[in-house]
Amino acid sequence: GAGVSQTPSNKVTEKGKYVELRCDPISGHTALYWYRQSLGQGPEFLIYFQGTGAADDSGLPNDRFFAVRPEGSVSTLKIQRTERGDSAVYLCASSPAPGTTGELFFGEGSRLTVL
């Protein structure tokens, strides 16, 4: 498919464990975003990449959260020492270039459950 791909679609882990969530953006999209969506809430911004660098990581809740995009395409969101409050759907989105159309193309998300 040509859309944003996220894996895994579901992840169940135990408190204190480490998890990685992967995002494969639409080919050619230079901007990549991570959002977190808690139950019954709107998506909440976490981090934005332009190319390989994190242009804005102001939404990361604490230093347990980290994201990389080493080659300017696929991105991985990493969560250390998971807590029950981290349970949410983690959405990845991409766009062709910042400040152009304004549209974000979202993946279907990775649902994280921390027991």
Next chain:
Amino acid sequence: QQQVKQSPQSLIVQKGGISIINCAYENTAFDYFPWYQQFPGKGPALLIAIRPDVSEKKEGRFTISFNKSAKQFSLHIMDSQPGDSATYFCAASYQGGSEKLVFGKGTKLTVNP
């Protein structure tokens, strides 16, 4: 601080009726106001968007009304259909080089046949 306030939280309309969802924002630097539609188990998808240089934008059955002085905007869905049943999010951003969107909390719309 919630920068975009959305109401109602849920909405039930009959097929053929008009659905109206309202949003208010606080940051006057915002200059892009999209509405996203989300079906269960899917990611949000752009429905329609407006910039503050116009007061209204219409695309098919969907219309955004924008009131810059009141810092409010709304989505109107005409002739609502059961297939429109979804959660709708308003959002806002300032186009300073990114599409960093601030979302409302969402409105769950149910259109009864």
